[in-house]
Amino acid sequence: MITITPKRIFDVPIQATCINADVFTGKTLEEIKKLPITEGKENLILDEAFNISEDTAVETPNITLIGDFSKVKRIGQGMKTGEIIINGNVGMHTGEKLAGGKIIVNGNSDGWTGSEMKKGIIEIHGDAGDYTASPFRGTCTGMKGGLITVDGNVGSNVGCYLQGGTIKIKGSAGRFLGHRMTDGTIYVEKDCASRAGPFMTGGKIIITGAVELLMPTFTIDSIKPKVKVDANLTVQGPFYVFLGDIAERGTGKIFALKATNPALVSYEKYL
């Protein structure tokens, strides 16, 4: 196991694509210390910004990060195997394009966590920022598979262009949840801010808290007693099921819990 702690408080963002179990595998501690990173416009090596130590007795997790990493970007980018634990907050693009393995954040994560991921697990035991599980600006291919769990709240534009996989949020979600999603599942246990699922054409959004404002391009389809989130989890309802986004001729589904959404009663007359 490699343990990494910051040497100082960082002012400008650090790009640390090399903090990745795949990259560390087969390298000695000395080699790992010499891996390149950038701090702002400066080219550094890992050793110049971080204290790095190795504990050969422990195998998993492969990498443990301790301290404030909120200015450090792209940790675990494109990782295929292995496990990273971060005890502290972490910066943007953590686990971007993740293709396997596991990343656990015991703190908050910033924007674009799990962006465009294909496989693997990301567990965030704090809050997650805007654009979690969403592709970077301009990209039209989102998360394809895997699982993201967030114990806290998430920001806006979470799960944009979602094409597969599951996002479970124990807290509440910001605006534009599941923007342009085509498949996959987003489960929000608390409230969801306005305009969930704009332009969605497939997949499902499950909200067991209050829905702030439902887009007018969603129509009520039915009332279902329960809904399946994934193989291990089924949530008891009853739920209002909305179909949309009609503006895109979509067949995405928003499940809103009946008990927490008295304002949606008015839709029942259209059933």
Add this chain to the structure above:
Amino acid sequence: MTEILIKNGFVIDPLNKIDCQKMDIAIKDGRIVEKVNERDAKIIDASGLTVMAGGVDLHSHIAGSEVNLGRMLRPDDHVKDAVRKTTLTRSGTGYSIPSTYVTGYRYSKMGYTTVMNPSMAAMKAKHAHEELNDIPLIDKAAFTLLGDWWFALETIAKGDLEECARHIAWMIRATRSYAIKIVNPGGLESWGFGRNVHSLDDEVPNFALTPRDIVTGLAKVNTMLNMPHTIHLHTNNLGVPGNYKTTIETMQALESVYKGDNKPVGHITHIQFGSFAGDNWAHFKSGAAEIANYLNSHNHMTIDIGQVTFADTTTMTADGPFEFSLYELGGHNKWVNSDVETESSGGIIPFHFKKKNAVNAIQWSIGLELSLLIKDPWKVAMTTDHPNGGPFYHYPRVFAWLYSRKAREATLKKCNKKAQRKSLLPTIDREYTLYEIAIITRAGNAKTLGLKNKGHLGIGAEADVAIYNINPETTDIAQDYKPARKAFSNATYTIKDGEIVVKDKELVAIRPGRTMWLDVQTKEPLRIDEELKRKFKQYWTIEFDNYPVTDHYIKVPEKITIQASV
């Protein structure tokens, strides 16, 4: 200026019929000369290397409004290919639409020294020239979109080709352009009304003429003006299954303009996109054999390929209606589409050509089939229609597919099974030689463009030279295709106007390239009268006086004066 002597290289110079001869090339004052003083000259030891003239690309969208819109549309394209600055070069981005500086650097590293920007809407000419100024290391020129320009349509409809010629000559000068580009003749004008033309004989709305009239009319005008290049033609029905018939009809229509003197009268660009057979996308197949048959028995046309290279690229063309139909096929993708008032239209859609997609794989096959089935390489130019078929720095991949059967079989094996069954490639044994590669990348292109001092290494030619790490004596490129492909993607030396710009595969000097433009002198100049100005006021958003590109827009101009015969 320094003198350079390139010693002992294997020189391939098809325009002077030199095929792999061990000889020296002397350079003085930016030109190829007979000899230089060996003691003063800088000696480049090219033993075991191949020496060719600098590459000439006759169709590559590197600047202009549509390219820049494409850049704005695709931040996702730049993020995967960021280029850092060095002490010599500036920073920039790739991937499918590289920024101006990166475009120059990458072309130069491939040994290319001249690139033609094939589509420039007249209204956006100033912008295009500003971008061309910023592309270093390569000479360039732009072709103005004139196939749907109102004055051209009006005068052709009236049957007054001499008046049309005067208008075109004025436009070529006003936009500082090099050739007449025609895109989907009649279709772009129709697109302003939400329509398109579907055959050569459909009527263009509001003008009593057909695409056939436009193509033949402008081809005649082109001859009257003694233009160095022929009309540069993007055919009707592009990207529609079964369109190979339209392409052949277009070539047949131009037979009437041909005088039988082996001088081509038309150039069909990215012909791969116009060589589709089959009735619909499900029965999509290659029409390459028919097109190649026609071209093998006729000498009045040249073509470039528009090869697909399987990349996540950005399609961009002035053919707005075509881009609209592509959007409808592709589903939920971001896109841009526009009508450029009285002149043209435009569209941009990101597009990922995939090996596992039957249509994409067949398109890949069509491009190679055409290159291999057309017997005379002087009629063929190698392009990817950058960035439509793939970015220009994928050219070496295309070379490998052409010079090595093994290389194309390796790729074909990874393609869609249906496409593999439909492909003609397994039946074709031909492999390009280095001599033929030199024809389709520089010599033939320079000849097609009418550039007398480019594309060859004869005495008096511009000293644009590319030296590649390929030893034709010891290596069999058809069997061992990878080293040569690597050599083509990064030239050992590139010399531009007698200055070494790439040395040992690294850029060592940056110099601006020239912008070539034609000053076509008609016997009687275009009469700029009140009527013309009134029309401008009525139909254009730009005032007549602000319309032409003025001299200060071009940093390093190269004016070529042409005497027209009208």
